[in-house]
Each structure stands twice: as C-alpha cells, then as structure tokens.
Amino acid sequence: MKAKRFLAGTLVWAALLSAAAPQPAVKVWQQDLVLPTYLLGPPEPNPIFFFGRASQGAEGRVYPYPLYDRLTYRKAAKTYKIVYLENEYVRVGILPELGGRLFEGIDKTNNYNFIYRQHVIKPALIGLIGAWISGGIEWNIPHHHRATTVLPVQYRIESNPDGSQTVWVGELEIRHRMRWAVGYTLHPGSAHLEARIRILNRTPLVQTMLCWANVAVHANENYQVIFPPRTQWGAHHHKREFTQWPIARGRYGGADFSAGVDVSWYKNHVASNSIFAWNYEDDFLAGYDHGKQAGIISVADHHIVPGKKLWTWGTGPRGRMWDKILTDEDGPYIELMVGAYSDNQPDYSWLQPYETKSFPMYWYPLRAIGGVKNANLDAAVNLEVSQGRARLGFYTPAPHPAATVWLKAANKILLRETVAIGPSQPYRREIQLPAGLDEHSLRASLSVGSRELIAYSPVRLEPQPMPKPVEPPPPPQQIKTIEELYLTGLRIEQFHHPSLDADPYWEEALRRDPADVRVNTALAINYLKKARFGEAERLLRRALERATDKYTTPKDGEPLYYLGLALKAQGRLDEAYRHCYLATWSMAWRAAGYYCLAEIAAGRGHLEQALDFTERSLEANALNVRALSLKAALLRRRGYPQQALAVLREAARRTDPLDVRLMAERWLVEKTSAARQQLLGAFSEHPATALETAAEYLNAGLWADGMAVLSELAATKAKVSPLVYYYLGYFAQKLGQSGKAAQYYALAAQASPEYVFPFQHEMIEVLESAIQHDPRDARAPYYLGNLLYDWQPEQAVRWWEKSVALDDSFAIVHRNLGIARARAAKGSDLMRAIAHLEKAVSLPQKYALHFAELDALYEAAGVAPERRLTMLERHHEVVAQRDDALAREITLKLVLGKCDEAIGLMKGRRFSAWEGGSLNVADDWIEAHLLRGHRRLAAGRYREALEDYQTALAVPDNLPVERRFGGSREAEVNYWIGVAWEALGERARARELWEKAVAGAVQRLPPPADPSLTQSYYRARALEKLGRQPEARAIYEELVRSGSQALQQTSAEIDFFASFGEQQSQRSRLAAAHYLKGLGHLGLEQKDQARAEFAEALRFSPEHLGARTELARLNQ
Template sequence: MRLAATILILLLLPSPWLHAQTRVWQGELPLATSDEGPPNENPPFDIFATDRFVYPYSMREDVRSSETVHNWRAVFLENEYIKCTVLPDLGGHIYTCIDKLNGQPMFYANPTLKKALIGYRGAWSAFGVEFNFPVSHNWVSLSPVDYAFSSAADGSASVTVGNRDRVYGMEWTVQLILRPGSTVLEERVTLTNRSDLRHRFYWWNNAGVQVWDDSKIWYPTPFTAAHGFADVDTWPVNAKGVDLSLVANHKDGPVSRFVYGSREPFMGIYHPHTDAGVVHYANYSDLPAKKIWSWGEDAAGLAWRKALSDNDSAYAEVQAGLFRNQETYGFLEPQQVIRFSEYWMPVRHIGGISSGNLNGVVYLSRKADANGKIALTAAFNTNRKVQHARIAILDGGKAVFEEVASLDPAKTWSHTLNDLPSDRSYTFLLEDDNKAVLLKHTEGVYDWTPRDEVKTGPQVAHKPDLDTAAGLLEQGTNEELQGNLLAARKTYQRGLAAYPVSLEFLKAEGRLDVNLFRFEEASNFLKQVEDRATWDGETRYYRGIAERALGHPREARTEFEAAYRDPSYRVAGGLMLAELLAQQHDVHGALEVLAKACPEASIASSSQRCSEDIVALKRSAGQTDEARSLAGTLLETYPTDAFLQHELVRLGSPNPGLDRYLGSDVDRILALVVQYDRLGLYADSLALLSRHYPAASADETEPDAVPPSQNPLLAYYRGYCREQLGESGRADYQAASKMSLRYSFPSRAETIPVLRAALASNAADASAHFLLGSLWFSKGIIEPAEDEWRRAAALRADIPTLDASLGRALLQINQQPAEAAAVFRHGFQVDASNPALYIGMDKAMQQMGKPATQRVAMLERFPKHVDMPAELVRALVDALRENGQSDQADALLAEHFLPRKEGAPPLEPKANAKPKKAD
C-alpha cells in the first residue's frame, strides 16, 4: 500500500502550471513489476502455431511470482483538469489519467504491474490503456515502443507513441493531445502499412477501468453479440434476466460482449462508489465497434483479482475497434494509411451517463413521487467553458425549464424538476449563445436498429463450401485474415488442383507465395494471370517483387512500371519502381517517379516511406537544404520517425539520443539498413552497421535483446554492404560466424542475399547455414530448411536450439520419431536446459511405443536448478500417471499449479495463474 500511496501522490502533486497552458515532460514512475525469466530461446515458428503467430519475436512465458520495483520512464501530460502518465517502455500504455477536479483516476492505475500469460507473446499485465494493432494484446504490449512529446503554438501539448512490428513491418502511432481549457483527451490514431505486401490487421483500443460492485457500464445498445457472432442477446438485461450493466451481477464468469444494433458514438463506466467515471467517444463512421470485458466474480474457478493485482482490485475493459468483433480482420494494402481520432473524458458528480459528445456528458434520472408523478434530475459535465449557454428541458417541443448559464468544467450543472407527468419523455437541450446545438438527448431515444429487425439467440454459423471454387477461395482468404498463411497456401493449392486455370486461385497463390519467399513459383503463377488479365496492376506489382527478389531487375522494372500506371497501385508501384531505379544509381529518375507517385504537396498524407526516400535521395543528390527542410517539416507529422531523425543527423543536426534508441533494439538498426540498401545507399548502411552504440537499460530493451556489437545478423549485413561498395566483407562474415546465435530469428527477405553472400565467401560457415535454414523454415519451406540445418550441425555441434527445431520438424512434419529422437539426444549434450528437447523427446518416445518408465526417467533429467515450464510439468505428470505413480503426479501438480474448482478448465501454473481471455 505504501507504493500505491506514493504513486498517487506523484500523480496528484500540484504544480505552478496548474492554471497555465498544457505542459508535457519526461520523468520516472516507480512501479512494482513481476519478474520474468529469460524468453523462450526456441524460435516460435508459424508452422507449429494454431492461432497466435509470433515469429520473429520470442515468447515471454517465464513469469515469476516475485516482484521488483522498476523506475519506468514516464511522460507526463497535463493541463488544468487532467494529468496523464504514459509509459513508453510498456507498450506505450497510458498508465492512467487523473481527473484533477476530484482526484479520481480515469483508467486502471494498478499499483503493481502483475504479469500473467495473456498477451500474444505470453506476458501481459492489466493497467491503463493498451493500443492493439494489428492483433490484440499485441506483440509489444509490455515492450519498449517509439515515443516523442512536444508543445504546440496553440497551447496544446502531446505525447506520441508507436511501433513498427517485426512480423508484418506495419506501424501504428497514437498522438495523445491535451488542450488548454478542455477535459478531453484526444487520441489521433494512424495505422500504416509501410511494407511491400498486404497484411491482415485490426485496431482495438483497450482501456482498463477500475470497478467496484456498484459500478455500472453505460453501453448504449439494445443488443450485444458474442465472440465469433455465436449469439445475439439483449442488453442491459440479458435473456436470463440478469442486468449485466451492473458489475455486481457478473457472477457467472467473464462477460465479453460486442455492441450490436447501435450507431451511438459513446460508451462509459460510472462508479457510485466514487461518484465519477469515464466516457469514450468516437465518430461512428470512423470507429463503430465497441466491446465490454469483465472477468466476473470468479472466472473459471480462479481468483483472478489475486492473479492480476496485489490489492484485490477489480477492473473492466472498455474497448473500441474498427471491425465488429475481434475475430474480424481486414487487409491493409501496401502503403495504405488509415487515420481517425477517438476521445476520452472524465465525468463526475452526475450519477450516470445518458449521452455524451465532445461538448460534455449528460445524465437524466427519474425518481417517483408519492403522488404518481416524477422528479426529473438533469446533470451535466461540460468539457470546456461555455459562456451564456442556453439549457432547456423539453416536453416535446415545449420547454418546461429554461435558463442561461455560464458553464465551467470545474462545476457540475444540475437541476431537478418536480411533479412532472411520468408518461412523457423529456429532452435535455444545450445551445451556445448563437443557438448552435451543443448536446441534445431525449430519454430512451438512441440511434438503434429497430428491435423487430434483430434476431436474438444463437446465430447461424456460415462455413465455406469447400467443394466449390468460391468456398475454397473464401476459406483461403479467411485463413490469411487469421494469420495462418501456411494453411491458406494449402487451401489455394487444393483450389488450383481442382481449378488449374482459375485466375482467382492463380493470383491468390502467387500473391501469397511472394509473402512466403517462394519467388519462382510466385512469378510463374502471376505470369499466367498477367497474360490474361492484362489490366490488373496488383498482379504486376506482386510479380515485380518476385522478379526483384530473383535478381531480375529488368523484369522487375517492367512490372513496377505497369503497376505504377494502375491508379490503385500508383503509390506502392511508384515507390518500388523508384527504389529499384535508385539502387541502379538513377537517383534523378527515382526522384522524378516519387514526385509523381507521392507529390510533396500532399506528402504529409501520403506514404511515409515515400517521404523518407525523397529526403534520403535528395541528400544523396546534394540537395541538402531541400532535404533538411523537408525532413524537419515531416517530423512534425511523424515525430517518432527514426529514419527522418537519422537523415537530419547525416545532414549535420546532432541528436545525442538517437544512437541509444537504435542500439536498444537491433531491429531498429536493420530497418534503416534495409531501407538504405534498397536505395543503393550502402555507405549509409555501413555507417549504421559500424557504429558503436551506447548501452541502454534493461527496461528500455526487449528481454531477449542482443547488443548490436554481438549480433551476427548485423555483422553479416555489414560484410554484405562492404561487398556492395567494392570492398571485402570476409572479416565481417568471419566475425559473424563466431557470435552467439541465441535469439537470432531472421525474417526479412532481404536477409536471403546477405546470407548467400556470406556462404559464397565461406561455404563452411555453420552460422550462416543455420540462419538461412531458420529463415526458410519460418516460411514453411521445409526441405531446404532441414538441409541447411543439417549442414550447420555437421559443421558445428554446439548451436543452441538447432536440435530442438530440427527434431521437432522431423517429428511433427516428417513423421520420423526415431530420427527425431536421435537429434533430441544430441541436443541434450548441447543445451541440457532447453525444455523443448525434453517435450519433443517425450512425444517421440510415445510414438515409438517406449514404456512410461523410460519417459519418466528422461523427463526427470531436466536440470533441477531451472524452472520447469508448465508444458513440461504436464508431460511429466502424464508419464508418472501412466507409470502408476499417481501420488508423485499429484505432488508435482500441487507444487507447480494452483488448485482449481471441480469442473474448472485445465490447471494454470502458480506464477502465471489467470484464465485465458477470448480476444
């Protein structure tokens, strides 16, 4: 409790700026945080996944029950009414915003960041506001992200957070803005696909809000839908007669419902416990979807409050998204950008939430009189000062109350009318002194779908007819949208087998093969489409990528030129064409194409990568003043853009923090290197790859971070860039071959020629063979991957994770348990503490019919000084039971797992105890 009190004091400390303009500054926030062991060293290849596709990130599954206080970097954003805290090293979460008028937190300010295995990569914690793109509880929910902060000439201040993911190379940014005199926190969201390929995505803004039993969810909808649209139910009282808007009624486990049949733009939670709450607002056309999540009283037999907090606090989640539910994804096309805003506002002393917009929030409540009439109370929080506002209560078109008042966020306006007829609906009307309507709400009147048009109860589940071409295409598309690209490829192959001349299947397969590094096959399929659908710019675009990867620049140029002429691919095709020209030293031609594809007049709303390329090419062409001016202007739009920041450094503007930022995540360096390489600016890449980067603190890095000086991929790229500049890369390749390969998960197509160049220099480079094998295997290219891994194993016997990965491939894909067991046995000599070896060996022994006694003996050889992961515990428990050692199995369960109620789901490890969420 002492730490919680300290946090509250820090957040509420008054400042001399209390009545001045908004301000923003960086500091620290001490928070007790769950300890973690090292991330899983084994690459989480997609081919072994079912629903969460993580590669090239590592899995963070070793969450401990112990805690340590961390002084997290924090950015504070404050005006007269609100003080917000943003944590850039924890996914960019808003930790909370304090309503300074009543001292209440808008969002769940969990005093302990208590982790559980909920996130996309495992570790996750419940607090504040989480930004989810392109998946929920995303890859970097507890990782450092990019950030910047600034003040503007209009008196506002902002914090920008964002991230470019390693899986798809797409980027999100959220600019959080406070303006002087306003209680509204604005989120300006930008979602960008700056990669070459289309990728699946969605956006869900997830705000945790602390709740008590009397907290009420104000969810303006008559109906809600379940996950997967499995059923539609009534709201707030469901088909069982339970009012789910009241948190105290969440007794039957989690409540997870999506809005249905409503176009209302607001939602919120109000707490009689504190007489305060929070409201979310977004234009329906921008952000239509809403979701409420609550764990319920005793979720799945597990005390979730203890699992997620140290003070038994409860929270609910208020979520807003682009699509109707969290099973629905869309495709974001290459260079496509989506922008929208959403808003948060505190409410206090009004008792509830009837309606709200950016001008304020109103609550209309009734109380029956003894004489059968009602007392109607209207209470209103304004979000800014409004002089000479006209407030009226209407009965139809007739005003039963009217006054002119000056409204102030610091004062709640309210009025009670007595002796009103109970059979009438009353309207609250707020106008400014020019009679412009600021807010109007009639009791019970909302923008809802008529009830007789909605079918409640179980919904019909549609399944594609896989005996038809349309059904197979639908199935493949759905699999792509769920991130299961390898399953989608099998579906498209099935379609091609049945319909070998189908343009749709040829295009789908070819486009997907580009994504999966099967460039020759992709080019062949797409050429068949191109010969018939001569108008299709998308086909030309993707075939151009395949031809470029195959080392055919002339063919690639022809394809990109055709794509560039298609309006739908003007920007993406023009960008690829320009980068190809630049790589061939035609800087003038590249700039000419970029000027047409993404002209400077609209560059701030065009492709961000276009903008970066223009700056770099102008600098390289000697147009330094133009490059400097453009980069400075663009940074106002893209304040977290490391490429533009680096360009300004190259142009002579010092930036002492940039090297620390880049050095804290090798992937940030590689992202810049790949972009410079595409422009033929290998000297810029080499400078980045040769630099000494200062060490960042552990909290500023991914837990599996390898320092740049020790990262083999950087060294391989360095040698490659030297060769492109006419120098020898042999020394760099040799240095790379001697570096540790732990947590080296290559994923970029650009890494293929780099590793091939290293092998051309030294065919006996085991590290290059191993990394190339991992790259192939990450895309489901099995035989070449296994060949490379075998070459690596023959050259070097001590590569960590090689035996675990190769053994698993032999066991699960090749169906060769004996061969897999031999590989696992070798792995025990190399890395005896790798759980994947024991789990794999156990499965191999089962398939070979080995007795349980041998399996128990093998599993019990796992080192005692290493924490045994849950999957390995379960394997040993099963083997013990099969061997007749039930008492030992029960003791092992009691040691590692929390007790569960009868009929509850499978056991969870003590350190990670928390039921899974359905999102």
C-alpha cells in the same frame, strides 16, 4: 543517463518539427516511478515456430519475437520512467517501458482514477508472446494483446503551438514489419485526452490489421457499462452468437441469462464474457460507478471507430483467481475497448502497400450526473424519467460560464436555465413532469450562445431481429461458386485464422478455373509473403494471361504490380521495371508502382529519374513514409541538404514522428552529435530498427548509406546482433571492399546465436551471400533456417542440416531439426526427430524446453513412461526451469504411482496459467489425491482415503486452473468422497455427496471426445448409489455413443471459433474416445468390452491415467 540522452535527442528532433511555441498551459515532464514488480524470467532462447496455436481467436504466432513465459513471482522494487501530462483538470501518466501504456488517468476535480491504476506490475500469461499486465490503456495493433505489450517502445515529447503537449509512443512491429504510433495529447482548458493514432504499412505487400484501445477501469458492484441507447444487441467474438442488450435472455458466452439479466452491470456477470455493441450509429461508449458517481466517456467517429466492447473476468471463482494473478490489492477491472476499422475480435481490415491510416480517439472523465445517454467531445447528457419526474444531468470537459440548459416536450419549454458548467461543476436537476406526458417527446439540450453542445431525446426502439451469427465455412469441395471459394479463402487470410488455411479454398477454385485472375493473384500474394517468389511469379503470369487476353489493358493493375515485386525479388530488374511501370497505368497502383520503380532507378544510380519516380509516387500517396525517406536520401545525394531536411520534417509531422529511417537520414544530412545520439539510441534500445533501416537502403541499392549508418552502431562497441554484421559484410561486398566484408562476416559468425531470429525477406540474399563467402560459417545457415521455417519448412530443414554438418555442438539447431521432422513425421521420421532432440539434450548447453519437447515426442512414439520419467528425473534441475517440462515429470510420476513425490513437487512450486491454456497442474493435484485415496480405500484406511478425497478439491493457489467453460472434476471427487463416507458407515453424509455429484452440470456441451465428459460417468455412478439406475444407464449408453462418434472422425474436429491453444493431437483424441467407450461399457457391466477399450486407450496413450486406473481395477 541513457534515457536522458535519448530524450535530449528527441527534443532536438521535436524542435525541427514545429515552430517555436508559447509557454504551454499543459505541463509535461518525466520522472522516476518506483513500483513493486513481479520480475520476468529471461525469455525463451529457442525460436518458437507456429504450429496452429490460437491467441485471441487469431494465429498465435510468436516468431520472430522470443517467448516471454517465465514468471518468477519474485517481487522487487523497480524503477520506471513515467511521462506525465497535466492541465487544470486531469493528469495522465505514460510508461514507454511497458508498451507505451497509458498507466494512469486522474480526474483532479474529485481525485478519481477514471482509468484503472495499478500499484504493482504483475505479469500474467495472456499476451500474444506471453507476459501481459492489466490496467491503463493498452494498444492492440496490429493484433489483440500485441507482442510487445510489456516491452519498451520508442517515445518522444512534442510541444504544440496551441499550448497543448503530446507524448508520442510507437514501434516497429517485426512480424508484419509495419509501424504504429500513438500521440497522447492534453489541451489547455479541457479535460479530454486525445490519442492520435497512425498505423503505417511500410511494406510493398497488402497487410491486415486490427486496432483496439484496451481501456481498463476499476470495477465493483456499482459499476455499469453504458452502450448508446439505440443498442439492442451485443455480439460475441467472431460474431458467432448474439445477446439482447441490455437485458440478456438465454445462453450467451457460456453463461445462462435465461431468467433475464441486465448485463450492463458488472455484478451480474459471474463468468467471464465479452459483449461487442451491435451499434453503427453512435460515437460514444461509457462506464459509470454509481457509488462514486464518477466514470469515463470514450468518443470517436463511429464511421472509423465503430468498435465498442465490454470484457469482464466475472465475479465468480475464475474471476477471483485472475484478480489475484494480475494484481495484489487493486481489485477487479473491466475493459471498455474501442476499436478502429474493426468492430469485433478477431476482425481485421486491409492496409494497402505503403498505406497510412490516421485517426483520433478521445476520453474524458465523467462525474455527478448519474450516467449518460449521449456524449460527444463537447458534453455528456443524462436524462432519466421515472414516476412522473425527470432527472437531468450535463457534464462538459471544458468550462462554460454561461451555458443554457433546455428541457422541452415537443414545442413546450419545461426548463430553461443559464448555468456555469465545467469539469469541476457538472449540472444535475430533477423536475416534476406534466401528467400524462410521453417521455419520448422530451428533448434535453445544452447550448452556449447559438451553438448546441449536446442533446438527447429518449429513444423509441423498434425491435430488431437478431443478427445472423457467423458460421464456419464448409469444406472447399462443398462451396458452389469460384467467387465464394475466393472470398472464403480471403477471409481466412484476412483474419489470420489459426486452424484453417486459405490455400485449399483457392486451390479448389483453381482446379475448377485454373486462370481465375482474383484467385491466382491472392494465392501469389500469399506466396510473396512466404518468400516463394518463383511460385508467385508463375501464378501471376497465369492471371495476366487472362487479364490481358486479346491484347487488353487490365482494369486493375494489381497482378502487374505484384509480378514486378516477384521479379525484383529474384534480381530480374529489367522485367520488374517493365511490369511495375505497366501497373502505374492503374490509379490504384500508381503510388506503389512508382515507388518500386524509384528503388530500381536508385539502385542503378539514376538519381534524377529515381527522384522523379518518388515524386510521382507521392502524388498518389502523400503519406508513403518510405517514399519520403527515399526522396530525402536522393536530395541529399544530389547535394540539396536543406530540401532533404524539409522533407524529413514534413514526413515526421505527417506520418510517423518516431520513424527510425527518418532519423538515419537526418544524421546522414547533418552529421551532428545530436542526430547521431538519437539514431544510436533508437538502434540500441530497439535493435530491429537497425535491421529495418539496413533493409531499406539495400532495397534502394544505397549500399554506402546502409554501411555508414550500421558502421556507427558497430563502432559503439555495444552488443550488436550478428545480423547487423551480416548486413555490413553484404554492403562491403557490394562496394567492392572484400577485406572489410571478410571482417564483418567473421564477426557475425563468432557472435552469440541466442535470440537471433531474422524476420526480413532481404536477409535471404544477405545470408546466402555470407554462406557463399564463407562456406564454413555454421551460423548463417542456422539463421536462414529460422527465417524460412514458417514459410518454407522443407528449405529450412536443408539449411539446418547444413548447419549441423558444419557444427553439431549447437543444441538449438538439433532441436529445430527435431521439431521440424516431428511435424512432418511419417513412420521413421518420428524416430529421426527423437534422435535430434536426444542429441540436443546430450550437449553441455541444456534447455528445459528441449526436455519438454523430447518427452512430447516420446509420448507420441509410445515410449514407455518409465524411460521417459528416468530422463526427466536425471535432469530435474534443468526441467524445473519451465512449467511445461516440470508438469510432464509430475504427470509421469502419477502414471507410475509416485503420488507422494508428485504432491511434493506441486507443493513446492508456483505454476503459471495461460489464459485459455491447456497446462493444468491442478488436475494433477486432483489426480494425485484421488489415486492415493483409492489405494487407502482399497487397504481399508477409510479415514485417510476421505482426507485425500477432500484434499483433492482444495487446490492450492500456487496451482491456478484455467477452466473457462466447465471441465471441473467435482462430480468425480464428490462421488468418491461419498464412497469413503459410506465405508465409514456415514450413509447420510454419503448420500449428500452423491446428490452434489449428480447436481453438477457442465456449462457448455463439449465435443464427443472431450475429457470433461468423463464427469458424466461419475454422475451416473452417483445416480446408481441413489437408486436411479435408469438415468445412470442412459448416461452410460451416451458415453458409448460419444466415444464411437469420435472414433468415426478421420481427424480432430477443428473448432473454427477457438480463441486459445492448439488443436488436440490425434493420438490423445483417439485415446480419449476409447476411454469414454470403456467407461460406458464399464457402467453397463460389459467388462470385456470395457477392458478392450481401456487397452486401446493405452495403446494410443500409454500414460493415460484414467485408462490405467480402470484397467488395473478390472484385472485385480
């Protein structure tokens, strides 16, 4: 019922936005859709802060979202609301509850799913915050595999005067506080689906974003990806490497195409891979199933939408594993992604303060023409020449009863035919060509009357040199110029690099030239984003000192504007007013500068002046939805409700039809039940929108409006975030209502603190006011610490310490202090960190994550494995709630020789694999059977040892292993299987296994301390068994060199192009390096050196199984 009520509200809102439309030729309706669903467990209640995790090549920040990483594998029927659009030719379905994903697209003329249609919802750990599903069209804004890809978004239905229908989906993205909206539109009489995308930077700060439509299609051996014919090269992520297109040669993306492979065909990709078309001339991308003679066309203006990407899991073992993880019976898929303002991933573009980017993308089904060589919104054409014959095909997404097909050679007409053509009647013909004709002289075209719909001539390609791959930036000290330092830092910041920080590059630039305007401004903007307003002010004043030298008016008002923001955030409004006004002298900063002035004037009660400032702001940026909202509020407060409503209608039409601030203003103007219902529906379904609406009223000093809106939410008696009550208390204080303020602050302090993750700068002032009002409130400092930790970790720790001093019974704040101190651990701080986490796990409310994190600290501190395992076993029921915690218990059981118990835990549990993740319980399975096999081998139980060794390779499906580029332990296991066969007297079988061990090759050269190098040791052992001692000795010597090189590094090498995971810890890196050296010395029969290296490995990592095993053998 709630969804129906909310829809009713959206339809009323739609009626305000458009004139009465005729009966639409496109049908739109919503209905229940029951789908088998693998249920998600509850999200992680603990805040997940950023510690360098990479996701899709950019920062894998989770906070302020919760982490959705608990997959239950419980399958149940679940009902979803699906919204359908349908016309004569296609039907599409949208699932607002699953991120606004376009769930299905069916070509009604042949019943072909031109977009991958799932028949099960089966989440996997691929998204930015965990859970993700495949299929359909996923919207990745402003990051790839965005945070809310499987969470509900807002939606509404809109009827258009031309008979078309639109379903809008969108949301407030709370990490950057931007909004996006996508309007899916079907038009009468056409098979093309239009998507109108709007991306809005509603913040006063410059932001960056990427936008990719992730289109999945059903894949099989007949499926081909079609880049435009002028495409000669494809790029990998980061543009770090390139390959020829469509015939790849050499190594690319970890795959060997040296024999020459047509990578446009799905069947030719054994391993996973990405290829971005290096094409900036053409508007289309296509996929075609040659078996079903059907496919999909994507069309968009390449000046705005240049990105064209193929992604596949591949047809090999890893691909089959992910097929099973992501679907039950719908089979493999590939992704045909389309990128706006972006041609790669990660590749981010800039959004200036209050900027809106708006653009369309289009798709339509394709059938029965054998492929495509050119396409636009009107038509697609295919032309293939072989053995003196031309095969010609045309498809149009709209019907044309009398179109003309042309095929010319130079000026000679080879074919002219009038045909009826349309979505249900494509055109295809084959003709004989004159002898000796050059195919490049051909031109195929389709016209209607005097208008040419599409044309194509075979492209004569002049070979292009391979584009220059991107290389990692050198350290700051090695960069020659200040400009290059500035630009290097800017790119790091722009691309949200997960392991590099822009600050060292900018700081080096300032060391050379402390007053550089660009660098001071860039670093100040970074500080503003982190709410470090005083530091930003210092840098901006330094920039302006140079920019205004000799009483000069600066050419660019950027530092003036941002100084105004820094001062406004510190409450110094007179100074802020002056600097923002000066910024408006620069055209580039008129819109943002005047909007800042409008907020200051509104807060002072100068409504007429504030209205004038909003008008001036809108003259420079008519799509600033914040200015439009404020204008409506000012008109309402000055007694012009109809003008206010007109502004709101126009704002929704031109900017964001789902903007909740516009809904709030509409309710404040009308005070109707429909407006209230729509607003509260948005607030309850998307709680962050209530906080953002409150912040906007706070920024403009409209305390009464903010209180009126939030009071309606509080009055519903629904579960309300304590942050709403803190805002209400703050507004009440500002309005002089101290009694109400006390009531609201008390409600905030008493509310549940779980899943309360503040994300707004404005909450700093709000929470500090609450603390001043009630110094006994332990929750407000906890929330303030959460808000500040990723920006100001030292300040966050101080607030958490205050919270603990007031109430030491809250486990999560102890945990926060523990991980914060661990990240800054120096000597005894690590033990203080451990003490906090020990306190956390001792409290009644227990969290599995706390045990995983505590054990990680124990490991870092060198705590004995016996003590660690005892703790985990004592709390096994809680530990078993999370994969990472239980995996630690399993590993420690192996370290302490409890192989049977470890195997029992692995058999009884399905573990989840993160794409590119490091959690690899399959290795524990292998290790457990190897260790047990070694024992049985030593005891003379050769047959049982053989069974264990063979079982080691038979990793069950409940232990998925995410190995992207090598890392297999087959060489090691095959070596030991051979040893067992040898012990059983089966020398021929043993030799066969040793040959297999030697034949195993690593797909990609690993870094010196990579654990997969240990497989080289077992290849060498197998070589010795085969009598090839010189080859084995060379490998042993290389292991010693590799380990020594790793030890010479002062810290872990940063993989500039890392797409997933976190950097390897220093202790584990050093342990791995010593272990490699030990293996090399062992192979060279230098046992004393080997013993010393294994002992060093155990000093850094007492649970290192390999070092333990080899040292035990040496000491026997």
